[in-house]
Amino acid sequence: MESFPPQICEGMQHISESVFVVLCEIVGTSQDVALRRETEDIRDVVVRGRLPINDGFMSTLSGSKREGFRLEGSDVDWMFWLNDHQVIMDVSQSEYYNTANTALILSDSSESPPGFSLLQLLSPFVNREVYSACVRTNDRLYISSSIWRQLTCSALIPNSTIHGPCGSSDEAGVQYATAFCFVCDFWPPSASSWTDRCHTWPDPEVVDNIVRNGCHFVAIGHPLGPHENEEWRISFSLAENKLVSSMNHCQFLTYGLLKIFLKEVIDQQSEETNKLLCSYHMKTTVFWTIQQNTLPHWCPQNILAGFWICFKLLLKWVFKGVCPNFFIPQNNLFLTKVHGSAQNRLFLQLHELYKEGLACLLQSSSIRSYIIDVLYNPRLSICTDESIMRSEVDYDLKVVILSEGMIHIFRSGDIIIDTTKTIHIIEQFVESPMTHHQVVVIQRLTTNLLQRTSFLLQNMHNDTGFNKQTYIADKMSCHMLKLAAKFGCVSDMLYIAIYYYKTLRYREALSVIEMTKVKLAQPYLMYNRHVDRERYTEAVGGQSWSTKIRQAVAEEIDLDNRICYISELIPEQQSGLKNRTTSLFIPLFVMLHFLEFLCYRHIDTTLSLAALDELQFLVHHDQGLYIRDIYRYISWEILGICQQITGDLQGALYSYQQSLIPHHPWNEIPTATQKRIQEIVQSAPH
Template identity: 60%
Template sequence: MTKIRKISEVMDSDNATQIGEIPVQKMSESVYVGMCHKIGTPQQVAFRRDIGDIWELLKNQSDGGRLMSSGSRREGFRLHGSDIDNMYWLTNYRVIWDFSHSEYYNIHRQTLILCDNSESPAGFTLLWLPLERAAQIVLSSCVRMNGGLYLSSSKYRDKFNTCTAITPDSRVHGPCSSGTHGSIEYDHAYCFVSDFWPPSAASWINRCHSWPPPHVANDIVRNGCHFVAIGHKLGNQEDKEWRISFSLAEYKLVCSMNHTQFLTYGMLKLFLKEIINNGLRDEDKLLCSYHMKTAVFWAIQQNTLPHWCPQNLLVGFWVCFKLLLKWVYEGISPNFFIPENNMFLSKIHGQAQTSLFRRLYGLYEKGIALLLHSLSIRSSIIDVLCNPRLTVCTDEHTLISEAEFDVELFAEIFSTNSLHTSDLQHCMKSLHTVEQLIGSPLSQYQVVSLHKNTATILQCTAFILHNMYTNTGVNKQVYIADKLSRHMLKLASKFGYVSDMLYIAMYYYKTLRYREALSVIEMTKVKLAQPYLMYEDHVDIVRYTEAVGGQSLSTKMRQAVAGNIKLDNEICYISELLPEQQSSRQNGLLALYIPPHVLLHMLEFLSSRHVDTMRAQTALDELQVLVHHDQGLYIRDVLRDISWEILGICQQITGNIQAALYSYQQSLRQCPFHRIQIATTERIQDLHFSTSHFY
């Protein structure tokens, strides 16, 4: 049996951060550069967070509820497998810790919930409704206990998860509703909020001497905490208890880290996934990412490493690993805000604790060479081992080219441009928020994100207005709505991507202005054919840099960036795609995403049929060549279902039944990203019916 040194000796030793004769500083610099490529440079992490800020501000337009994004994606990570974590709470409910707090609220507008943590483990509490006045979904989640009405965490969680399931595969996972949307996993937690800092976390305030800075600590305390619907597994009232959540505080702490500290946190996440938990079943994974985050928090606050810099990255990692090892040895992992809450209590004890410690100690004995077992980290170490004289530059401006940076930036903007504003009132509130943000201090990333989101809101508003007034029969109203819609779409094209001009073309086609539609299509076609155009991750770096290098992000977006066209499934854009939107909406999806070149050819075909039949046939031929032969340049694999569908629709319109049937069948064979199978199947049935009827 391997002789294990005393844990005090392990904590005091620092000689394991060396491989061969390579200085740890040089090796750390190489790993720092590798982690910047894997996890992100300071600027990349900054724009991910900044863009998330704008998304959150525009998303929270509802009077009834609020949303807060949390977890690793919100923190700035984009590692494979990172899921989307969102927390939702009702705005007219507030949790208080003492009856004296009620003086800060209008009890006629807000329902107060009182914490009762007298019998709960540290970090958990019961929630009591003293006035027994609440919405039905809240009251139906309550249980009678000790003569009072208490909110049951299990009942509340189950009711909200049932009522608000986003996708058919939604399931309960801890306090969350979990599922998959496209290729991304999500966790949505339904919770309550308190404007007050928990008394049980008062000691945390007194610990904040060196980190975080006073202004961050004060901001954290001012913003209170949340309560998520899950009790302590070893408590007597697990189904009724609520866990105190510090997600907002944790996000602010992560944002206050310097980049070396952030990369240390990222390395620990990779270390956990690729080494500690590699090959284990989910039920055998005792350590989680939250333990890694907590270890970094404690290591920074306890000033274990005076200088967190690229040259000390591996030393910082080693400090955190030794702290984890100590926790597992002692069976105690203290929560960062409430140390009395031992996060190992329910899982890591007895034989499981002994086994985990031996595994971790075996890794510890390897020294920093243990990182050679990580697929994501080892290449950076090997580079230095193979070339000891290698010069490593940690300046972030040398790590990624301008074009590569812009590819990720605009992809991030597009992925968070997910406002679904099918309600005119919601659109107006969003535009009011935009108006307020214009005068506030924003980063360059927030400005360009706001521009794109504004374009989306204007586009939605334009089509909603048109659909509202088209059938009123009042000519003056129709005229005014039409004028406003056209103005908003033209304005949106000045804020958004090059491809956003296709919304104008769609509107002209929808309003029977076929020649105007073709004129816009012609201009868009020229812009989309520019050799410097960036479409998703496809870009000629040299030509892009020559054309727009060094210009503002807003200029780049307007002149050199194209994106997929998003059609909100609650809004009718053109009648030809209504069945697909309805099918997608029935299956829980909010929008269709159409490659710009596919939509361009479709609109050219549809508009030309009324003014130039030869041009219509040419457009259809070009669409067919694109869909049949594209190798991922203009049509991503996940968008092939809607692309084949659109080709089939156009072929069916011309009367080419066999070609349309083939296209619809191809659509069914693709990845069902848009869940349009109902529409596709109905179109096939219509073809069979019309063919048999004809004969």
């Protein structure tokens, strides 16, 4: 670090602490990152617990988002593999599988460069697409990576383009990359030397876990190999995720700083070189740096020292034109891109940055102002205590947001089978140690399960008339809904009101609505990603999560499209199912006024119209406080339904048209809206 500018050298520790703080803001604190990772871990357990054998593809989020990053512009990477197709490294390994229901594929790397292999099909029966991708060579069937890419590129998202081994697409401004690959339970022999290198990092249990979980094969061959169109690359994506998870937070933030530096500094040097390096090279640099133990202590005070060591290693690799794969060093990641004149230009650019020393970080738009602040205010007090950086309310808000997105992944196919498997998954979690976040997800899942089951039970007995069975079913449904409300959040009370409306108990429903209104009027309510931090902390700070969620947390109303909750919404739910969505999310306050309107129609017309006025004011004037943009379409739809019921056909037509306008990209009910518009047009006098 001899080339650091004097002014930076003098305040190195102070500047490092400042960079640590800003990286915690950009990348996340260790708590933030842990929450993101746990969310994906839970999802994996759920999906695998829900899928039976021979039920198609398994999936997992991979790449930077799985590692815990949420940097702007990052791709969303997914890996998919057939759960009844297994790659083996040696024919003798076939004894571990039941070949009656598992197709075996042999990895043959005898003629391939390091890190690549041919995949020979051994089983007579396979998935139809797999067979379609096969080519015959010397009386053997090999799965062609190039044909497989063509077949699977647009399997999930139409009009995807091939990018490396993936199908790449842009959906609503987000880049998705989907790789359909093959799984192998065995560690590849070509990576055996990696386990011998792991003396200081990672820990032996991490190494053991990585080796036991094997690898994947992704559909891309070595461009300089003899079988480019047939070859597959060995992917250590899941192993890399475990390595990143085993980093301490300063190491992880250093990785994040390198990603930011690549995007904001290196890639801005020239158009000629801005595609030569990628995030994977940055990750590889960090892996080697940590394992070589060049920096004994990774802490906030020397995060810049860690960055500089990584940068010098990267510079050395570019100079030599060799970036060794972390697991198979013989596989040079620079081989096809960083060579010749391009390599020379890139080295000269990086060397110019190197000559600047750590001052080169001043070229990063994200980091620059924080370094300057410290340079001009050397006595500036910097707090690196993460518990102070992220308040209790911030943590609670993140937990709520992350747990919200988990419920819908429990839904697919037959609702009874779904329910049974969900119970089994809850059982699995409850019987093992759980983190706080896992407890929250299981609590929300159990609440949702009770609500769903209660309406399912009521629907099953809806047409049987009033008899003893119907009476018992009704008692059970009511009991489940009240139990769900006891350990659920404030908005879960509204499901009781929905049930009472469905079973024609309008006054009871209105009584529950009034109680819910009182709770929702509290100034410390956490809803729709909004919360008054000071009042929330005063009201429930330091209390148990059960207390917080019952008293201070509310969420959107989530209706399973396979269950009838409110007959007036059946067309919308059916339209959602046609668009392959099993959930209909409705803003809480929209549902509150909607229910109030429906109930008062049978009791007091004046109060019914008053509820409609409140709903109309909310939908017309809300600025995102109660209605998120992604749910504006359903809010206009519900307003239109109420207006149509009262005979205000002109108002209803306007509301339905608002529901369909293009800036509602998440609209999943257009078929229902168009039918309702058609009804109004046809009923209008000619």
